[in-house]
Amino acid sequence: MYKAIAKISQHCERLDVLAVVTWGLVLAISLYALPSQTANVQANTLGIAICFAAYIVCFFGATKLNKASLFGRAHQVFLGLQLASAFAIMLMLPLDFIPILTIIWAGMLINFCRFETALLIIIALVVVWFSLYGWRWQKDHVLLTGSLYGTFHIFSLLMSQQTQKAKQASEQANELNRQLLATQQLLTQSTKQHERTRIARELHDLLGHHLTALTINLQVSSHLCERDGNSAAKEKVDESYALAKLLLSDVREAVSTIKANQAIDVQSAIEALVAGVPALKVHHSIQTDIQLDSFELANTLVRISQEAITNTLRHSGASEFWLSITQQRDEIQLKIYDNGTAPAKLVAGNGLSGITERAELLGGTVNFNRENDGLTIVVNLPNHIRQ
Known part of the structure; x- marks a missing residue:
């Protein structure tokens, strides 16, 4: 059970979970309050349940549907249907806390339009909602209730905006960190490459130069020993000359290997x-x-x-x-x-x-x-x- 919950939580953000829990509480309290309502309201029990189900389905359709998928702009359609289902519940069920459903909807709106546009939509939503609510159920203090819930809607929008900004900042910081790590890897390798190039150059210019001079001197010494008839000395000089040539060849091979492995x-x-x-x-x-x-x-x-x-x-x-x-x-x-x-x-x-x-x-x-x-x-x- 715990593993199943953990797996679900990986695919759902905390705000999504909170929204679903809030929807569940509104549904539970509404069902609990239904028996105390009038017969006309109770006759709409099935319709109320269908609208609640439609609301949560549209919630996930609006928040989780791939916005660039084959469904095109279906996520916007789901957002509109979600609001319509909340209005339908309000028209069938005269409970003062039903506007909580539109508060959830208001928090989602920042993901679909600019803040200024979302604010105007929410103001219009609150005005229309409580105008219909007062007309449909003849409630008292509709203006006061509408003003109170209006502030909740705006607060939800502001909190969603701040959450969105924090998420964007976190993603940008994460992106910069990954870029820095990648660059660090390349710079480390580039530094090693430059160091290998320097070592290869030093080996070639210094050691190679001295070994070349040594082989030339040994070759000259060999000729001098041969001219003087000193065969024992000539033999040793020739051995040294062969070793010097071998060492020079090894140095050149090492330099070539270092240069070849600089990728x-x-x-x-x-x-x-x-x-x-x-x-x-x-x-x-x-x-x-x-x-x-x-x-x-x-x-x-x-x-x-x-x-x-x-x-x-x-x-x-x-x-x-x-x-x-x-x-x-x-x-x-x-x-x-x-x-x-x-x-x-x-x-x-x-x-x-x-x-x-x-x-x-x-x-x-x-x-x-x-x-x-x-x-x-x-x-x-x-x-x-x-x-």
Whole structure:
């Protein structure tokens, strides 16, 4: 039982749970109060129950339905039906606490329109609601009750706005943290690359130079020993000359090995970037033997990936995201797609334009395609950029 509750809570935000609990309490109290109502009200028991059920179904339809799915703007329809069901309950059941249902609705409104628009809608809602309520049930003190509940509605809207801002700030901080971790991974590798380059240069310029001079001197010494007829000395000089040549060859091989193993591992940076992305399951596949020539190239791949993730979170409504990096000869290909919904006519905003600009700065190309209703991005970058 505990595991089942925990699993459900993973898919529901705390405010959603609170809204459902509040709806449940209003329903329970309403059913409890029904026997004390008039016969005409009791005759509407089935209709009241259906409206309560419709309210909660529409609540989840408005809050959980993918806004970029095949259903288009169905979430807005559910929002309207949710309000209509609350009005229907009010017209069938003369209880003063029924406006609690519209307070819940008012808290949801900030996710569908700007604050100013939501405030005007709520003011109009309260006026219409209590005008109908007073006319339908001939209640006293309707103006006072309406004013009181009106402040509750506005308070709900303000709290939802603050929650939304806090959530956005948290997501931005999370995104920046992931970007910093990815950049840190790349900078660490870039530092190691520079250090290996410095060591290779020192080995080549200093040790290699001295060993070359030593082999030349030993070769000269060998000729002098041969001229003087000192065969024993010549033999030792020749052995030293052979060892010096072997050591020089080993140094050159070591320098070549160091230079050959300077490729930047982009996988660790990508893993840091995609770890903990909110509301999106990220799948990544990076070719194991991929060789990136420069920090600039690796950084561009990471930045384009980040831009694509952000674009998916903001616009596509996807729940899953796929990213792959492969090497084809002297070209690196980054392929990105998701299971969201892209507009039929794709218009490049700041995000997609930024991806194109980053790729073109390195002499690469970008293709945007709409496949299976989702957006597929294919980036090809030349792998011959030198720092």
